[in-house]
Amino acid sequence: MHSKPIRSHYKAHPWVEDREIIRRWQRGQTGFPMVDAGMRELWKTGWIQQSVRMIVASFLVEYLGVNWIEGHKWFHDTLVDQDTAINAMMWQNAGRCGIDQWNFVLDATSGFQDPTGSYVRRWCPELKHLPNKYLHKPWEANEATLRKAGVQLGSTYPTRILTDLKKARLRTKENALAMLRTPESVKMTDPNGYDLITIPGKGISRVFTRREFRNRKPDDPKNYESKDQKRITSFFQKDIARNKSHSKGKRKDRSRQSKEVEKDNNARRQEKKKARMLKKKFKEKTRGRMNGGKRALTRADFED
Template sequence: MTSPRPAIVWYREDLRLSDHPALHAAASTQAPVVCIFVLDERTPGVRPLGGAARWWLAQSLRALQESLRDRGASFVLRRGSASTVIAGLAREVDAGAVYWNEIAQAPQQRAADQVAAALGGVRTHRSPGDLLVAPSQIRNKENRGLRVFTPFWRRVQSLGDPPKPVPAPTKLNGISGIASDALEDWHLEPTRPDWAGGLRENWRPGEAAAQARLKAFLAGGIAGYSGDRDRPDREGTSLLSPHLRFGEISPRQVWHAAKFAAAEHPRLSSDIDKFLSELGWREFCRHLLYDVPDLATRNLQASFDAFPWKHDTKALRAWQRGLTGYPIVDAGMRELWHTGVMHNRVRMVVASFLVKHLLIDWREGEQWFWDTLVDADAGSNPANWQWVAGCGADAAPYFRVFNPILQGEKFDPDGVYVRRWVPEVKQLPDKVIHQPWTATPLELASAGIELGKTYPRPIIDHKAGRERALAAYASIRNA
């Protein structure tokens, strides 16, 4: 009896063993399994990772490599165009088949098609892997994706539970002696300067950490989620976004674990429903990206092509560094730089401040987030920026300009979040912590603050900024 020819599993944005349909299918054949990750920075249209995401990728690959090694599988790292690399590996090992999970994004689908073409007669096996529901299942009468979240989410829920997650293989047959790049040679992690200290301090990438975080959140953190998720001064969110971004855990796993928790603890059902709707928003953004591949560069609403954006390098730099003079905005931008994430409520506040108070193009903010977020997602990042700017799908009303003072007072009433990230103002009384310029000279002196020196004055007056924004939005509406 002849031994089956080796099976190659192409890892992409799915760096896990459990609920990995491609790995499960390959392992089921009993053939030797060779797993590969290709750092593809050559295939046109595939967006290069930002700095923080590159750091996360390195840690996640190390964790995956260890997990695969424990089960006996080979894990190969190579750099280049995916089609060239995988076709070359298939020839090296005389592969009988190549397996991968699909990514419902046009550039990644083109890359997968190129791989299939380059493999010639080698059998390919594609599995769904990054969504709850395929975009083809959520279409309108014109065969287009839905642009409003609520009917989209209702449609997803009406389809019932997604397939149950498949288990991780307990043992794999590997092949030794296959050449692989050293991860360190990819230079994914910063060295000079090493700015990743805060990332190392706050995160443990990898599948095991993702599973542990989900379990802990559903066991305790989910209680009160509906309200606490808006409070940056509390630990009220799941912090699963970077794990989902790199596929260390799948949306199907999150869905089924949450549904099980709701069945076990009915009193938590409203919090769990809200949590699942946030998973639904990720799905919505991914479906939107499926229909609009240039989501990060093109206004979904063409009227915004005439918007009078301002080119203000000084203001942009102050925003990036967390030196706008508005503590809630500055706290968010500093949290982002140190930890690679930002609380979701604060993301909306800082984004609104950039595009509305400062009238700086949303694409500038989207690009900064892409480079500094460990959870920078090709769908959610541009879709959320367009939502705030008012030019996207299901967009916020143009006249909604977040007041950074009121947002701080409402969602960080005791100044806990601001005091953590903006220590210059931590000695101020609660009543002025979100607007230091209104403090009395005695309060400023007692707090050791000299406005304009130890902490900046606001780079723009809120009322003036709001009026200017409304005028700018009115100009394109009138046109």
């Protein structure tokens, strides 16, 4: 699990293998303050808060395009609370090949996790005099602001490892989609684009797949349809039909139950109405006997 993806077809995913990029991420020298702060804290203390772990993991996989295995190995070596099973599971999910792939991509420049800037200032002290406005994006500050804060990009603090996050993210997405369109991957995908995994002793199971990775071109499945794919398609079509039939039966049962409930409600309403009428007659006839009548009231006085 620490190196073999649970979604087996993801082993063909193309990744960036530049060791310099990986090392800059490991040492907190990416030029993105939130990422650098998290990685420096990890190196210094052996621990980082869960949401920061997600930020640095998302940055490594989604923007740098580096294999999740590199992140798993680094966390395995540096975290004091390292648990092999949990570490591998979370990194597989971050790398989109686990049972529950992450349904989000975190932006390392938004500052949502460090709105006051105290975290970045603690672990990236070379940026501590920058205004909050530029603390998570120092490259947006003009020369005068940088000079006043004592920051020189490329010298006192590293330049950005990426200059276009949107382009980097798109590149990673296209690499993933290219992998998902291969014959091997299509065989492990259901008709709706969800990934399939094989569970020993249980057969095939569908797992959550992000919408952006379910939207393949309409002709892709046809181009690569195999006997296995036809078998899987047939299985899910039968399953869908079975579910529809089951739902239809449930609707009929609910309709029948509703009619029975309505019938009971009507009967209760009639009983209450009759009780009100009897009570009204009782009051009227009792009032009459109290006005001078001598005969004792009987049940017959209240019956129609």
